[in-house]
Structure formats: C-alpha cells, structure tokens
Amino acid sequence: MITLLSGNEALALGAYHAGVRVATAYPGTPSTEILANIAKHEDVYAEWSTNEKVAVEVALGAAYGGARSVVSMKHVGLNVAADPFMAASTTGINAGLVFIVADDPGMHSSQNEQDTRYYAKLAKIPVLEPSDSQEAYDFMSLAFDISEQFDTPVLVRSTTRISHSKSAVNANRQRQSNPKIGFPRDYRKYVMLPANARQRHVQIEKRLLEVTAFTETLPVNKIEDGNSALGVISSGVAYQYARQTFPEASFLKLGMPYPLPKAMIKDFASKVKKLLVIEELDPFIEDSIKVMGIEVTGKSIIPLVGELNPDVVETCCRKAGLLPELGSKEGTDEKPALLGRPPLFCAGCPHVGIYFTLSSMGHRSSLSVRNKPGRESSMIITGDIGCYTLGALPPLSAMDTCACMGAGIGQALGLEKAGVTGDIIAVIGDSTFLHSGITPLVDAVYNNGKMTVIIMDNLTTAMTGHQDNPGTGKTAQGKATNRVDLEKLVRGIGVNDVQLVDAFDVKGIRNSVKKSLGNPELSVIIVRGNCQAQVKKKTTPMFIDRDKCTKCDLCAMTGCPAIQYQDGEIFINDNLCVGDVCGICRQICPQHAIGPKTSSVEGKAK
Amino acid sequence: MKNINLIMSGVGGQGTILASDIIAEVAIAAGYDTKKTDTLGMAQRGGSVVSHIRAGGKVYSPMIKDGQADIMLGFEKLEAMRWAQFLNEKSIVIVNNYKIPPATVNTGKATYPADEEIIGILKGKTSHVILVNGTEQAISLGDIRVLNIFLLGCASFLLPFEVQVWMDVIHKRLPAKIVPINVSAFSKGREEIQNGSF
Numbered sequence: 181m182i183t184l185l186s187g188n189e190a191l192a193l194g195a196y197h198a199g200v201r202v203a204t205a206y207p208g209t210p211s212t213e214i215l216a217n218i219a220k221h222e223d224v225y226a227e228w229s230t231n232e233k234v235a236v237e238v239a240l241g242a243a244y245g246g247a248r249s250v251v252s253m254k255h256v257g258l259n260v261a262a263d264p265f266m267a268a269s270t271t272g273i274n275a276g277l278v279f280i281v282a283d284d285p286g287m288h289s290s291q292n293e294q295d296t297r298y299y300a301k302l303a304k305i306p307v308l309e310p311s312d313s314q315e316a317y318d319f320m321s322l323a324f325d326i327s328e329q330f331d332t333p334v335l336v337r338s339t340t341r342i343s344h345s346k347s348a349v350n351a352n353r354q355r356q357s358n359p360k361i362g363f364p365r366d367y368r369k370y371v372m373l374p375a376n377a378r379q380r381h382v383q384i385e386k387r388l389l390e391v392t393a394f395t396e397t398l399p400v401n402k403i404e405d406g407n408s409a410l411g412v413i414s415s416g417v418a419y420q421y422a423r424q425t426f427p428e429a430s431f432l433k434l435g436m437p438y439p440l441p442k443a444m445i446k447d448f449a450s451k452v453k454k455l456l457v458i459e460e461l462d463p464f465i466e467d468s469i470k471v472m473g474i475e476v477t478g479k480s481i482i483p484l485v486g487e488l489n490p491d492v493v494e495t496c497c498r499k500a501g502l503l504p505e506l507g508s509k510e511g512t513d514e515k516p517a518l519l520g521r522p523p524l525f526c527a528g529c530p531h532v533g534i535y536f537t538l539s540s541m542g543h544r545s546s547l548s549v550r551n552k553p554g555r556e557s558s559m560i561i562t563g564d565i566g567c568y569t570l571g572a573l574p575p576l577s578a579m580d581t582c583a584c585m586g587a588g589i590g591q592a593l594g595l596e597k598a599g600v601t602g603d604i605i606a607v608i609g610d611s612t613f614l615h616s617g618i619t620p621l622v623d624a625v626y627n628n629g630k631m632t633v634i635i636m637d638n639l640t641t642a643m644t645g646h647q648d649n650p651g652t653g654k655t656a657q658g659k660a661t662n663r664v665d666l667e668k669l670v671r672g673i674g675v676n677d678v679q680l681v682d683a684f685d686v687k688g689i690r691n692s693v694k695k696s697l698g699n700p701e702l703s704v705i706i707v708r709g710n711c712q713a714q715v716k717k718k719t720t721p722m723f724i725d726r727d728k729c730t731k732c733d734l735c736a737m738t739g740c741p742a743i744q745y746q747d748g749e750i751f752i753n754d755n756l757c758v759g760d761v762c763g764i765c766r767q768i769c770p771q772h773a774i775g776p777k778t779s780s781v782e783g784k785a786k
Numbered sequence: 787m788k789n790i791n792l793i794m795s796g797v798g799g800q801g802t803i804l805a806s807d808i809i810a811e812v813a814i815a816a817g818y819d820t821k822k823t824d825t826l827g828m829a830q831r832g833g834s835v836v837s838h839i840r841a842g843g844k845v846y847s848p849m850i851k852d853g854q855a856d857i858m859l860g861f862e863k864l865e866a867m868r869w870a871q872f873l874n875e876k877s878i879v880i881v882n883n884y885k886i887p888p889a890t891v892n893t894g895k896a897t898y899p900a901d902e903e904i905i906g907i908l909k910g911k912t913s914h915v916i917l918v919n920g921t922e923q924a925i926s927l928g929d930i931r932v933l934n935i936f937l938l939g940c941a942s943f944l945l946p947f948e949v950q951v952w953m954d955v956i957h958k959r960l961p962a963k964i965v966p967i968n969v970s971a972f973s974k975g976r977e978e979i980q981n982g983s984f
Contacts (some may be wrong), residue, residue: 184807184814184822288825312821312848345823345848346807348814417848424846490847518868519896521797521834521888575893736893741832744892755930 185349187342190313191280192217193349194320195250198276199356200224202242204235206615207644208254209289210343211282215252216647219656223355228647228656231585231615232257236264236279243268243277243333244370246361248324252280255296256584260616262299265333269303270380271370272331272387275360276324282338285460286487289643291565291584293485295461300335300438304388307335307438308400311419313347315400319435321353322400330387330394337437339460341417341487392439400435403448410502411452413445413465413476421493422458425503440468449474456481456502460488525570527742528718528758530638530683530709535571536738536764537689538605539578545737546574558602560595562588564617566609567643567711568636575739579607586616592631593624603697604631610666611641611649618669624702625674632696633675633704635666638683638711646714670704677701683709686767712758719759720776722752722766728773735765735774787818789842790945791850793872796861797886798826798833801934804959805859806837808938809945811955813841816947821848832889836869857944859937861920862886867904873911880940880979881908882920882933916940918978924971929964932971939975949976 205215219226229235239251284290300307457478466478481500542559563579572579592606653663742756796802810822818841860866860881890896924933
C-alpha cells in the first residue's frame with residue numbers, strides 16, 4: 181500500500197514497525213512530529229521528556245533493559261543531550277537504540293545551523309541519512325539492526341526538508357516483536373569507572389573498524405552508473421537536488437555518510453574524470469575524502485551557509501563551469517524587495533499583557549507614542565526560546581538576549597554580577613523553565629542573585645504545537661498524570677518572593693512587576709494564562725468607540741494582530757479578536773473607548 | 787506522464803497545508819510519483835506559508851525551481867506576489883482577491899501594495915492571471931474556512947485528475963460533518979474556472 185507520508189511520519193512508522201517499545205523526545209522543530217506519531221500507538225511507551233538529556237537517558241535505560249528504543253530531537257537538542265549521547269556510545273546497548281536528530285539548514289525555526297554529522301564522528305557511531313520519506317521509513321529498521329549487530333547506538337540524521345516534505349511510502353513491513361526484556365547485569369560494560377571505560381574505548385575503536393568494513397557492502401551506499409565525465413557523491417535531500425541537476429552524471433549516493441566506505445569511494449573516484457560532493461551545511465563528506473588523498477570539489481562551489489535547493493545547486497554549478505552558461509535573462513531574476521510578514525503573537529495571547537507591561541514600564545516600545553524622545557531604557561530583559569521570543573520584535577521590543585534553552589536566567593545573573601546597573605529581568609516560558617531553567621535558578625538562589633525572573637506559564641509547549649510538559653498534568657499519550665507545581669518548585673528551591681498573577685490582568689501584572697523590582701532580593705513572578713491558540717475560547721469581540729478614541733495608539737503598542745488600521749482609522753478586527761477572554765486592550769485604554777461590541781459603545785458610535 | 791509543478795502560497799491559518807496535502811494525495815492516487823514540501827516560519831499563525839507540490843513519472847527534488855511552476859494558487863494577494871519568481875510565461879495563476887495586512891501595515895509602519903502593483907508583477911510574468919473572490923464565496927457558503935477547498939476546485943479544472951479522485955480524498959481527509967460544505971466549495975471553485983471567460 182502506497183501512502184503519502186512526511187519524513188517525520190515515515191521515521192515514526194519505521195520505528196514502530198522495527199519493534200520500538202520505548203520512545204522519548206523533547207519537542208523541537210523540525211523533529212516534533214516523530215514522537216507525536218509514535219505516541220499514537222498504544223503498544224509503545226512514549227514520553228515527552230523534561231529535556232533532551234533526560235530523553236536520551238530514559239531511552240538508554242530502556243535499551244539496557246532489552247527494549248528497542250528511539251529518542252528524537254532537533255539539532256540543538258543534541259547539545260543538551262551530548263553527555264549521555266557520548267556515554268551511550270561508550271557503554272553500547274543491549275537492545276537497539278536509535279537517535280533521530282533533525283537539523284534545520286536555513287534556520288526556519290532555530291537559533292543556529294549546526295551539522296549533526298560531526299556528533300556522530302565525535303561519538304564514533306554510525307549515521308544514516310535518508311533522502312526521502314521511503315528511505316526515512318526503510319532506514320529505521322536498518323538502524324536498529326546495525327545498532328544490535330555492532331552494539332552501538334545509531335544516529336539517523338534528518339533535515340527540515342526531509343522531515344517536513346511528503347512523498348510516497350510503501351510501508352511494507354509488519355511490526356517486529358521484541359521479546360528479550362530484562363537487564364543483563366554487566367559491571368564492565370555498564371559501570372563507567374575509569375578502569376572499565378578504558379576497556380570500552382578499545383571496544384569502540386574495534387567497533388568502528390568493523391562498521392567501516394561493513395559499509396563497503398551496505399546496499400544503502402550505492403553507485404548509480406552514468407557518464408564518467410562527472411561523478412557526484414551526495415546524501416540526504418541534497419542528493420535529490422544533485423540528481424535533478426545532473427541527470428546524466430555518475431552518482432555515489434551515501435545512505436551512511438559516517439563511517440565512509442573508503443574502498444567504494446576510491447573505486448568510484450578512479451572511474452570518473454571529475455569528482456564533486458554536493459552536501460548541505462558543512463564539508464563533512466568532502467573533508468574525509470580529501471584526507472584519503474583524493475582530489476574532490478565541494479564547498480568551494482556549493483554554499484556552506486543556508487539551505488540548498490535545486491536553484492542554488494544549479495546556479496553554483498553553472499558558475500563553476502560544470503554546466504553550460506545560460507542566456508542573460510534566465511537565472512538572473514532578482515527577487516523584488518517585498519513587504520515582509522514577520523511572525524507575531526496571536527490575538528488573545530497570554531504573553532501580550534506581561535510584555536506590554538515591561539515595554540511600557542521600561543520605555544522600550546518601538547512606537548513613539550509612549551516614549552519621550554531621548555529617554556533611554558535602563559531595563560534589561562534577558563530572554564529565552566519559545567513563542568515568547570517574539571516579544572523581542574516591534575512594537576513591544578521587550579527582549580535583549582536569546583541564546584539557547586534556559587540561558588536567560590544565567591545571563592541575568594551574569595549581567596548583575598558584572599555590575600551592570602538597572603532593572604534586570606529574565607523571562608522564560610513554562611516548558612523552557614522545566615527544560616533547563618531550574619538549575620540556573622538554583623544557581624541564582626545559591627549565589628545571592630537579586631534579579632526578577634518571570635515565568636510565562638501558558639500551560640503548554642506552544643511554539644512546537646501544544647505538546648504537554650511536566651506542568652500540564654497530561655502525558656504524551658493523553659493520560660492524566662502528576663503535575664509539577666511551578667510555584668511550589670520555585671519556593672522549594674529557596675526563592676522567598678514568589679507571586680502568581682493572571683496573564684490577562686494588566687493591573688495585577690503591573691503591581692507584581694513593581695513589587696518585584698522594588699524588592700532587593702531574588703524574586704519570581706509566574707504569569708499564568710491559557711494559550712489562546714490551544715483553548716480557542718472566544719467571547720464577543722471588542723470595539724473601539726470613535727467618539728472617545730483620541731488616537732493615542734496605546735492599544736496598538738500591544739502588537740495584537742486584531743488591532744488594525746484602515747484608511748488611517750484604528751479598529752478591531754472581529755474575525756481575530758477573542759473579546760473579554762483577553763480584554764487587554766480594554767484594560768489599558770486611557771479613554772475607556774474599548775468594550776465588547778454588543779454593549780452601548782457600539783450604539784453610541786453609530 | 788506530464789510533470790506538474792504547483793506552487794501554493796498564503797498566510798498561516800488559511801488552510802494551505804491541508805490543501806497541499808489533498809493535492810498530493812490526489813496525485814498519488816492518480817498514479818503519479820509525488821512530492822510536496824511546506825515552508826512556514828516560526829509563528830503558529832499569521833506568517834507566510836508556501837507549499838511546493840511536484841508530480842510526474844519520477845520526481846527528485848520536492849522543491850520547484852524558479853520559473854518552473856505550471857500553476858500557482860495564491861490564497862492572499864501579497865503572498866501570491868511574493869513567489870512570482872516561480873512563474874513563467876505559460877504559468878496559470880489563480881489569486882484569491884483578498885488582503886491580509888501584515889502587522890507592519892496594521893501599525894501604520896508600512897503600506898499594503900496596491901492591486902495594480904500586485905497584478906502588474908504577476909502579469910509581468912504571465913498573461914494567465916485569474917482573480918477569484920474565494921473568501922467572499924467561502925463566506926457565502928457559510929464558512930470562511932472552506933476557502934482552501936474552493937481554491938482546490940479552481941485548480942482541479944486545470945489538473946489531469948478525475949473529479950472522483952478529488953472527492954475520495956476529500957472524504958478521506960475531512961471530518962464527515964464538514965464534507966458536504968467542502969464538496970459544495972469544491973464544485974463552486976471548479977465552476978468558477980470552467981465558466982470563466984479567461
């Protein structure tokens with residue numbers, strides 16, 4: 181049966197058919213749908229883990245216990261999980277363990293562009309790289325087989341364009357049974373005291389040699405014979421672009437870009453006049469081929485930065501003389517400078533009230549209406565990763581840093597310890613706080629931090645599509661579970677000044693922030709309100725009474741997408757406004773000109 | 787088997803991704819090798835969304851090359867103009883005559899391009915530009931959200947797939963409750979192009 185599956189759906193189905201019993205992940209674009217799809221199967225244990233490090237540790241434990249296990253994350257998640265990732269390579273496994281790591285070339289939704297294949301080389305574990313959904317499905321079964329054959333974790337590298345593209349899949353396997361549950365206690369293999377780890381390192385090197393020999397006959401590394409004038413080596417989605425660009429060339433398609441089949445590459449290189457590597461991001465394959473002493477072209481013509489596509493590959497190859505020049509018109513089409521459509525908070529978003537408060541109290545808004553010219557803001561807001569990172573954008577302009585998950589709290593402490601004056605505030609979402617904000621808050625308690633930490637609790641992991649987290653009381657498989665109480669957690673760490681406020685009560689938020697900034701000790705404010713995009717609650721939309729409105733634009737400073745201009749007049753878009761469920765514009769309007777549309781304001785306006 | 791490249795663009799929340807899924811499933815069901823890919827930014831909603839759908843005997847890249855789109859379905863005017871690079875003189879462009887102003891326009895920091903500019907850019911590429919009042923039609927059918935299926939109906943007249951295959955996929959992909967209104971939207975869209983004087 182042929183079905184249309186995304187790369188992520190195919191990876192999930194491939195893992196399921198390979199007999200996976202335990203699946204773990206922390207959500208992250210473009211990897212999120214892998215676990216979300218595995219979790220639909222009731223005969224798999226699937227969890228959203230607190231963070232990627234924990235996800236790897238749970239999957240590793242399950243693999244020790246004889247269950248085929250899979251852990252999925254985005255590329256930067258592997259930075260968080262690097263420690264147990266390396267440990268998994270050292271101890272090896274009992275049942276198969278597969279890491280699926282999705283890179284984001286082009287940074288569609290990421291803070292950097294890193295090439296995960298280097299991690300596989302660092303850990304000395306094999307990496308498989310599918311180039312469409314069929315391979316995504318097929319490679320999962322292969323990954324588990326290799327994992328168990330060589331006692332090694334296996335990394336499957338995806339990219340945004342693989343994970344989020346759909347293509348035909350023949351999902352022709354039945355779910356494998358996985359009968360050997362049990363932990364075979366083995367002190368020398370699983371207890372990494374130095375004496376044991378020294379022995380394991382010897383094993384790792386031996387294993388790598390064995391896998392290298394194995395890759396020479398691995399069917400996923402395959403030569404596609406063509407014209408001998410040009411030989412192209414490629415993997416992943418880049419293979420598709422390369423194949424389309426050079427339909428006549430000879431190809432070596434690498435399903436496993438590490439370790440490389442050296443004899444196969446030497447043989448292929450000897451049969452073609454010119455050797456070209458087309459790969460996305462870093463010269464990972466190219467450099468290894470150069471080390472073998474083989475002349476090869478790659479990143480001198482193919483960009484290191486950004487996502488490839490068929491146009492980029494073709495244009496670069498034309499410039500390098502690998503394809504004939506085109507006439508002047510074709511291929512030189514400039515894109516017109518166009519009005520952008522930056523991402524924005526939804527109407528009714530629980531982050532708007534707190535950001536409006538910080539923006540106005542700190543004199544930070546990009547709208548001139550509220551800020552007297554020349555007034556410099558002394559408020560520093562360190563930020564974090566989630567929907568709320570959009571608070572950095574105008575008109576709110578209420579974030580000064582965003583580095584990686586959980587970094588804002590430590591950065592705030594560092595700014596303070598450096599002696600920087602002014603109000604220092606760290607903002608962080610609920611899921612991000614649980615992911616990696618707890619330890620820096622412990623650090624701030626221990627080292628006498630004085631700053632304000634604001635936890636923006638929208639009761640979900642919103643940005644990646646509303647996954648549950650330890651604060652929501654629901655598991656990845658939709659069952660009720662224990663809920664980690666953020667207020668108790670923060671108090672338990674030793675923060676004495678903890679306030680809980682309603683995300684849609686602007687006065688309450690303002691008073692809390694004032695109180696917190698006035699307190700010379702470390703304080704935490706939890707601003708709690710449901711994510712509108714998740715709960716979709718709506719009441720009568722708001723309306724601006726033109727008789728009362730003085731066009732002060734304060735409501736526009738919220739950045740709410742429902743507040744719009746038409747022919748120079750400000751108005752509230754009925755289709756977008758959620759009404760008093762939010763009501764932030766109504767609360768802040770100094771002229772009391774905003775109210776629900778059915779009330780007397782509308783009548784008066786008419 | 788003819789190769790078909792289709793670009794679909796709009797604003798998050800308009801249902802472009804479901805629409806591109808449906809076209810791809812129809813193409814697969816009709817026996818075409820098919821790939822599709824969506825590009826969307828960070829935001830849950832409100833950002834630009836563009837989908838590439840490619841069908842043919844054998845498809846390698848899921849992404850369409852500049853100047854290679856046979857059909858463009860624009861769910862919103864600015865978003866249709868944004869991807870004009872994919873058009874050539876034979877491309878057929880169907881644009882929903884509807885504006886969704888970006889936040890910079892809402893806050894008075896930018897101006898939404900005039901219709902003449904948008905149509906000018908598209909017509910500079912191809913003379914086959916068809917404006918349809920999709921949002922208006924969807925609202926008159928009773929739900930603004932059926933816009934995506936209305937536009938699929940428009941595109942269906944230009945694509946080599948049987949109506950029955952479209953119907954099968956629509957029945958499969960949509961909850962039973964909303965199938966009738968979407969089937970009406972599909973027929974309306976198909977008639978719009980069939981009866982149009984283009």
